[in-house]
Amino acid sequence: EVQLVESGGDLVQPGRSLRLSCTTSGLTFGDYAISWVRQAPGKGLEWVGFIRSEAYGETTEYGASVKGRFTISRDDSKSIAYLQMNSLKTEDTAVYYCTREAPVYCGADCRNDYWGQGTLVNVSS
Amino acid sequence: SYELNQRLSVSVALGQTARITCGGNNIGSKNVNWYQQRPGQVPVLVIYSDTSRPSGIPERFSGFNSENTATLTISRAQAGDEADYYCQVWDSRSAVFGGGTKLTVL
Numbered sequence: 001e002v003q004l005v006e007s008g009g010d011l012v013q014p015g016r017s018l019r020l021s022c023t024t025s026g027l028t029f030g031d032y033a034i035s036w037v038r039q040a041p042g043k044g045l046e047w048v049g050f051i052r053s054e055a056y057g058e059t060t061e062y063g064a065s066v067k068g069r070f071t072i073s074r075d076d077s078k079s080i081a082y083l084q085m086n087s088l089k090t091e092d093t094a095v096y097y098c099t100r101e102a103p104v105y106c107g108a109d110c111r112n113d114y115w116g117q118g119t120l121v122n123v124s125s
Numbered sequence: 126s127y128e129l130n131q132r133l134s135v136s137v138a139l140g141q142t143a144r145i146t147c148g149g150n151n152i153g154s155k156n157v158n159w160y161q162q163r164p165g166q167v168p169v170l171v172i173y174s175d176t177s178r179p180s181g182i183p184e185r186f187s188g189f190n191s192e193n194t195a196t197l198t199i200s201r202a203q204a205g206d207e208a209d210y211y212c213q214v215w216d217s218r219s220a221v222f223g224g225g226t227k228l229t230v231l
Contacts, residue, residue: 035220037168045160045168045211047220061218064126097167108215111158111173118167 002026002114004098009119016088020119022081022098027114029079030054033101035112036072036083038094038121048096051081055105066092088123095120127216129223136229143199145226147212150193155214157195159188162225163208171210172197202230 035050137143
């Protein structure tokens with residue numbers, strides 16, 4: 001059974017940093033791209049960014065609202081993906097989900113077929 | 126940046142057919158995914174690549190995509206279908222979600 005579990009969410013002051021982890025099991029982690037998606041309280045889904053598999057150089061893409069502040073990385077030996085969030089703003093307050101992008105080596109046909117339960121990041125002074 | 130437009134809300138009578146649309150410039154040339162998010166729950170993929178259903182998704186859910194509009198159709202609507210529905214595409218190396226449509230089953 002494929003599972004993704006996020007951790008690291010916390011209450012943090014504006015301007016500070018936080019790192020989220022996405023621990024996975026039940027999948028050949030290294031074959032898949034991993035995305036992060038967030039949802040502010042009472043709002044819709046917002047794509048944060050994703051990291052391709054090693055076969056595609058573990059390259060990353062980011063949404064405009066987080067580009068330059070957030071960094072996604074992965075450790076295939078541990079089947080874990082990370083979201084490093086710097087210079088946090090109050091508008092970054094949201095539940096953060098990690099998701100698996102399918103199929104393997106997907107491109108324009110990528111879809112988020114498995115989601116974690118999410119972890120809450122609250123940016124407030 | 127690419128934009129996807131969804132109506133804020135749609136209502137459907139129990140047992141009838143609901144249609145949720147997603148508008149975008151030439152969206153017919155892209156692969157559209159649809160996600161269902163019930164209150165307090167994690168999003169679930171219900172349609173991918175315009176028309177395909179993941180295993181475990183009822184046949185009552187179907188999708189279509191042409192020109193500037195993609196449509197998610199839910200036949201024989203049930204109370205359990207009441208949820209927020211989001212469309213999604215990939216455009217220029219980034220994913221885009223629509224704003225979501227709240228489906229109410231009357």
